[in-house]
Amino acid sequence: xxxxxxxxxxxxxxxxxxxxxxxxxxxxxxxxxxxxxxxxxxxxxxxxxxxxxxxxxxxxxxxxxxxxxxxxxxxxxxxxxxxxxxxxxxxxxxxxxxxxxxxxxxxxxxxxxxxxxxxxxxxxxxxxxxxxxxxxxxxxxxxxxxxxxxxxxxxxxxxxxxxxxxxxxxxxxxxxxxxxxxxxxxxxxxxxxxxxxxxxxxxxxxxxxxxxxxxxxxxxxxxxxxxxxxxxxxxxxxxxxx
Amino acid sequence: xxxxxxxxxxxxxxxxxxxxxxxxxxxxxxxxxxxxxxxxxxxxxxxxxxxxxxxxxxxxxxxxxxxxxxxxxxxxxxxxxxxxxxxxxxxxxxxxxxxxxxxxxxxxxxxxxxxxxxxxxxxxxxxxxxxxxxxxxxxxxxxxxxxxxxxxxxxxxxxxxxxxxxxxxxxxxxxxxxxxxxxxxxxxxxxxxxxxxxxxxxxxxxxxxxxxxxxxxxxxxxxxxxxxxxxxxxxxxxxxxx
DNA sequence: TAGTGGTCTAGACCACATT
DNA sequence: ATGTGGTCTAGACCACTAC
Numbered sequence: 216x217x218x219x220x221x222x223x224x225x226x227x228x229x230x231x232x233x234x235x236x237x238x239x240x241x242x243x244x245x246x247x248x249x250x251x252x253x254x255x256x257x258x259x260x261x262x263x264x265x266x267x268x269x270x271x272x273x274x275x276x277x278x279x280x281x282x283x284x285x286x287x288x289x290x291x292x293x294x295x296x297x298x299x300x301x302x303x304x305x306x307x308x309x310x311x312x313x314x315x316x317x318x319x320x321x322x323x324x325x326x327x328x329x330x331x332x333x334x335x336x337x338x339x340x341x342x343x344x345x346x347x348x349x350x351x352x353x354x355x356x357x358x359x360x361x362x363x364x365x366x367x368x369x370x371x372x373x374x375x376x377x378x379x380x381x382x383x384x385x386x387x388x389x390x391x392x393x394x395x396x397x398x399x400x401x402x403x404x405x406x407x408x409x410x411x412x413x414x415x416x417x418x419x420x421x422x423x424x425x426x427x428x429x430x431x432x433x434x435x436x437x438x439x440x441x442x443x444x445x446x447x448x449x450x451x452x453x454x455x456x457x
Numbered sequence: 458x459x460x461x462x463x464x465x466x467x468x469x470x471x472x473x474x475x476x477x478x479x480x481x482x483x484x485x486x487x488x489x490x491x492x493x494x495x496x497x498x499x500x501x502x503x504x505x506x507x508x509x510x511x512x513x514x515x516x517x518x519x520x521x522x523x524x525x526x527x528x529x530x531x532x533x534x535x536x537x538x539x540x541x542x543x544x545x546x547x548x549x550x551x552x553x554x555x556x557x558x559x560x561x562x563x564x565x566x567x568x569x570x571x572x573x574x575x576x577x578x579x580x581x582x583x584x585x586x587x588x589x590x591x592x593x594x595x596x597x598x599x600x601x602x603x604x605x606x607x608x609x610x611x612x613x614x615x616x617x618x619x620x621x622x623x624x625x626x627x628x629x630x631x632x633x634x635x636x637x638x639x640x641x642x643x644x645x646x647x648x649x650x651x652x653x654x655x656x657x658x659x660x661x662x663x664x665x666x667x668x669x670x671x672x673x674x675x676x677x678x679x680x681x682x683x684x685x686x687x688x689x690x691x692x693x694x695x696x697x698x699x
Numbered sequence: 700t701a702g703t704g705g706t707c708t709a710g711a712c713c714a715c716a717t718t
Numbered sequence: 719a720t721g722t723g724g725t726c727t728a729g730a731c732c733a734c735t736a737c
Contacts, residue, residue, distance in 0.1 A: 521724095
């Protein structure tokens with residue numbers, strides 16, 4: 216779960232309670248102390264506590280019930296909150312057999328008609344193209360095609376692409392990813408899929424199209440993640456918004 | 458987008474601004490009035506306005522930028538917020554050629570080993586099984602298998618299943634769905650898929666497993682939605698949580 | 700009746716962007 | 719310096735649950 220270290224009071228209280236839940240201090244089915252008690256314990260106001268608890272609810276840790284209290288949910292039911300904006304690196308480091316990444320292509324190019332459309336490029340605008348395959352247990356099962364606006368990401372090296380591009384963007388460039396739109400669809404394999412993936416006879420792939428936006432609402436990245444059918448999985452935790 | 462009519466101030470302000478955005482009162486790229494101005498205009502406190510604006514941001518209508526203001530996003534980019542908990546009925550009514558639903562099976566049964574596990578049933582507990590196929594343009598492309606705990610949904614008729622079960626649950630039974638976990642995966646077709654779907658030669662389906670919880674955090678429904686590969690689509694809008 | 704979470708207020712100070 | 723959104727406070731009243 217992506218979570219910045221901010222010294223906000225409500226954020227640190229949130230992280231504190233998450234820790235308590237993970238440690239088993241609070242077990243599934245238990246009730247948290249009331250908001251009033253928590254406010255007293257953390258020496259803060261109730262509204263601040265409520266901010267922390269709302270975060271816990273959003274992320275599937277608790278369920279708040281009016282008149283009763285906040286009940287700790289069974290997070291193991293929601294194993295791996297892969298949902299949302301989690302990057303490949305964060306995802307893979309939780310796995311026992313970590314995958315290997317191979318950088319097949321890293322090219323600076325002008326946007327073609329397709330890219331101009333999906334990245335809202337101005338004519339002639341330059342982009343980085345990164346094509347990587349993800350190897351799990353000796354098989355290439357995911358093909359990631361990333362496109363970044365060069366006006367925002369000026370430099371990119373094979374070394375960076377081998378590790379986490381997002382780590383580079385966030386830690387080194389200071390870019391802040393804010394929201395993303397994902398589209399899931401199944402498509403026939405392309406020549407590129409045949410070239411870079413071990414398809415094992417499958418002739419379709421699950422394609423995840425990802426449009427990523429920065430804090431100032433500018434679109435800066437388009438990614439196509441192409442998964443061999445039998446290796447695709449996605450988990451989503453959705454809460455009814457209030 | 459599911460949105461209850463509550464007379465909460467922040468909720469009605471939210472709905473008001475949504476209407477303004479949809480009417481074109483505010484256009485993509487425009488800035489909303491500042492929180493201070495909105496508070497004055499709606500004769501309320503700034504915190505209440507902030508609640509409304511946070512809802513707008515969560516649902517992809519605006520992007521809030523510190524020091525600058527709240528910018529209206531281009532919702533057409535995020536066409537159909539299918540994300541989250543939207544039901545089939547809500548989804549289908551937005552389509553030009555509405556699909557037909559056929560109820561293949563409606564049976565009251567005891568939970569087998571599989572259901573006991575996914576629905577956390579006590580031994581011998583009864584469930585409703587509903588098997589429906591969704592017909593788009595003359596082809597059966599989705600097979601929905603729903604399981605409801607009988608202790609929560611006592612009665613169920615073919616008539617209800619033909620329309621929206623959720624409408625019945627929420628409007629008639631007063632059940633409130635609170636959150637859900639979805640799993641996406643691709644699987645080989647079963648005999649049932651061959652029986653109820655027009656598979657057009659495809660031998661795999663996209664399976665969406667859906668675990669639905671009520672307001673008091675009790676699991677009450679398990680659904681398996683099986684989509685013919687070429688007809689599967691899912692859109693997700695994810696915002697980095699704060 | 701007492702305790703819980705949900706909403707709302709009127710202020711305060713802060714971090715950031717613009718001028 | 720001014721204006722913006724982000725955090726935080728100390729209260730208030732309400733709706734719901736439990737006893």
